Amino acid sequence: MASERTLAIIKPDAVAKGVFGEAVLAIEKAGLKVVAVKRITLTRRQAEGFYAVHRERPFYADLTAFMSSGPSIVMVLEGDGAIGRWRELLGATDPAQAAPGTLRQRFGENIQNNGFHGSDAPDTAAFEIGFMFSGLELA
Secondary structure, eight states: OOEEEEEEEEOHHHHHHTOHHHHHHHHHHTTOEEEEEEEEOOOHHHHHHHTGGGTTSTTHHHHHHHHTSSOEEEEEEEEETHHHHHHHHHOOSSGGGSOTTSHHHHHOOSSSSOSEEEOOSHHHHHHHHHHHOOGGGGO
């Protein structure tokens, strides 16, 4: 596996539950490294830009409202196969279908309020990391 970077988000619902420490512990146990981290509150417009790929989907308005409803913690993770490894830690998008012990199974409520986000491919990760972090923050 090649070393790569991915974007990880602890969404507003999981931030409200105070699960940052448990998420970082899972990240570190999986052999991934946190290379950048910050707490942000997206505006509705920023959330719309971040999720623009879903603009035509019926859940877009609810998703962008939810993602701008409170603070999130965004992180850049690095390691061999980081994208796949982070997504494996997350589990299925629907917490009810997520494998036991995954972050979404443990902390998610439903498909929208599933606690976490992870990039799904290298090109997506590059866009998402660039959206959330400046080059100086990644140095």
